[in-house]
Amino acid sequence: MPEFDLDSFKKTWQEQPVQPKYDNLEILQMLNRKSRNYIKYIFWISVVEFLFFSVAGLFYFFQEEESDNFRKMLERLGAQEAPEVENNFGHAYLAIKILSLLITAYFVLKFYQNYRRIKIEENLKGLITRIINFKKTVNAFILISIVLLIAFMLVLTSFIFYTLNSQNIQPTSSNLTIFIVGIIVSTLLAISMIWVYYRLVYGSIIKKLDKNLKQLKEINSQEN
DSSP: OOOOOHHHHHHHHHTSOOOOSSOHHHHHHHHHHHHHHHHHHHHHHHHHHHHHHHHHHHHHHTOOHHHHHHHHHHHHTTOOOOHHHHHHHHHHHHHHHHHHHHHHHHHHHHHHHHHHHOOTTOOHHHHHHHHHHHHHHHHHHHHHHHHHHHHHHHHHHHHHHHHHHHTTOOOOHHHHHHHHHHHHHHHHHHHHHHHHHHHHHHHHHHHHHHHHHHHHHHHHHHHO
């Protein structure tokens, strides 16, 4: 009986070709399904956001909270009540809310279209292109949300200073400083909250899409 040589056996075993568990086509199909699901998650999150802000907008439509806050700011700065300006501010605020809802609805539609356009049988380059375009759409959604917030703060500040100027009021330096610092801090805080929210909610899904995109590009480089 021949003597068993462990070293020779290990060497022979290590030299055996390793068969891949999945071929590129199977991996592509799995990545396609995963990417489709991630985009679907973002679509449903955006739907919930749209419904939430729609309901909140309807609720606040019957409230006068923004007008009251605007009036209180004027009082702190020494201005008198200005019903016409308050009314115009209310219209401007309503226009921004409606614009925000329309933009959100537009992106909900875009996310849905991205989801519908990704097919399991789609070719590799088409899938890579769609994922890249989807990431750009998400980034645009986040950026526009921040721009709308800044626009609202600018409108608020403009109405405040217009009222002060029309009433020939020079607020004390301390009150003016408090107002300006308050506006800046509120804006930065709100932007930070928006950024953190989207990074936590959308960012985690985008990271997974990035991972898929990297694997897809590796497969693409192997095929070329």
